[in-house]
Amino acid sequence: MTTTTRLFATTALALATMASAAQAATWRYAFEEAIDEVQGVFAQKFKEEVEANSDHTIQLFPYGTLGESADIMEQAQSGILQFVDQSPGFTGSLIPEAQVFFVPYLLPQDTETLATFFKESEAINEMFPELYAEQGLELLTMFPEGEVAITTKEPFESPDGLNEVKVRTMTNPLLVESYRAFGATPTPLPWGEVYGALQTNIIQGQENPMFFVESTKMYEVTDYVTMIGHNNFTTAVMANKDFYDGLSEEEQQVIGNAIDAAFEHIIEYQDGLHEESIEKIKEAKPSMTFTTLSEEERAPFKEAAQAVEQEFLEMTGEGGQEILDQMKKDLEEAESGTSG
Template sequence: MFIKTGKLIAFAAMTMTALPAMAQELRYAHVGAEGDIQTRYAEEAAAGIAEATDGEVTVEVFPASQLGGVSEMVSGVQMGSIPMGHHDFASLAQIVPEVSVFNAPFIYRDGAHALAATDPATSPALQQINERLVEEGGVRIIGRIYRGARHISSNFEVKSPEDLAGKPFRAVPLDLWVSMVKGFGATPTPVEVAELPTALMTGLVVGQENPLTMITSNSLHEVQSHVAMTGHMQSILAIFVNEDVWQGLSEENRAAITDVLDAKAEESLTWAQESEDSLVAELEDKGMTVVTEEDGLDVAAFRENVLAQINADFPEYQPYIEQIMAVE
């Protein structure tokens, strides 16, 4: 039995039209634990992306360092073996060192300012650095997450840098954090987040700093007795993607993904702001002592010492800091 060529072509065209477009699945890695704002963000963003792209782009999230620590994750995104990830902006410093400026302590007025100053669509400083990330590392920042202000936890009372003098204190394994911890007066000891509870339990480090959401979700009250409400950083994370993967998506899907990430960024600010009071109460109920300026915490001394250390270690940040501070 023979089929005329014209009918065969028409049948093939009809068959191809009837088949749904093949979904592009993106693996998304991060180091956050269950209960952290960043984990909620990733899960809800993944669901939002699938809906906004009508299933043409799906995202599978791998939390809690399942695909490796920070350095492995960044390298994976550069190579494309991990299409997407999120972490502190400074985690991309292995590509462009100046990107760390977006995590610098004491440069944002509040959480809303931090989100505005890190908007990939409107922030002059971020746009300049994003161009370099794409050119030099094949990575693009496409969104951000607000996790709240970062505070110091320790197994003794901390009110001033003198209280931390010479003591081993956990630093995120990034140059900016090492510099900041020096400004705290402590001895920086790099520890990956997955190893942090053990490091605190064994005394490898006597303290660390993180948003209250992370302190709670990682049950650090079991190994720390005090929280000093220094608010030294507005914790802002970058969502980044492999540039080849990003350009492999349609323009419509890139726009849809960006819209989802922007909306979730604003929601993350609300989540963080609404949760801080309840988190303080929860930590106190679990036996932690919360130290504020009313209790004698000298935030001004921390600000002065830390900024002096950052300015000494990273003078190249100054033009970007001026642009960040000018954002309304």
């Protein structure tokens, strides 16, 4: 074999090895919940679809395995992680417009309307991807996780009832403003500190979807669950943009198809989950009190929410106004589509 032939053969082998490695990579995906909670169920379906339709492997990292929310976002932006699932509640510091999901009483409670909105919204599918791209992130999808409930140590039925009550919030400026408007004392804390802070009365309340209240046993350190109808928890699945842009069209299609399948799966999975979680809590702690405020009782909270919407616009300027206007238009279309 001549030197030229050997060189050609070696180069061909190296290229084949590189191609094989590209075809069979391990992709890392971190999220903010446990493996059996909503984000974990979505991630497992995504993993199943990707692995069934490609040579790639998805390695999943549930909450706590790679640190807090801020840690996994940094790892996604730096390329250590290929995928990350994080609520706009945490991403709001990077992308102020994403805080629109925390404008109280903006999102509807009807689950069918919500699903249609998240699937078809121009704001989500066309406007937000550009904002995420500026932060080195490819926005793959957003999805709802359930109506947000407030758990407290004492009952309340009005903003006056939340006076001086310290309610834990995510480190999100608009969420802080929401609870201030609702009469409470907002107290931003990392999630890992919440149970202990409630146990020692450093805080007296927190908010989350009902499945999360049940799975994290927040009912053990609070006594009242109140639904004021102010929000539905939203989360976003993203990829590191450099990683995503470096993929072939076929690989991007595999990811897109897996995201679509996981979205449909998680919407179906959540059907009845809110009610099932309430029943589990009642069984574990019969003394737990559940209250859903009437429309009349919600009126003072809705009135307070108007100031929060204005605060969002002051934080985000013209860009925030465009996002909010488009979201309201998208919501109207989703409502007419599901009711028609």
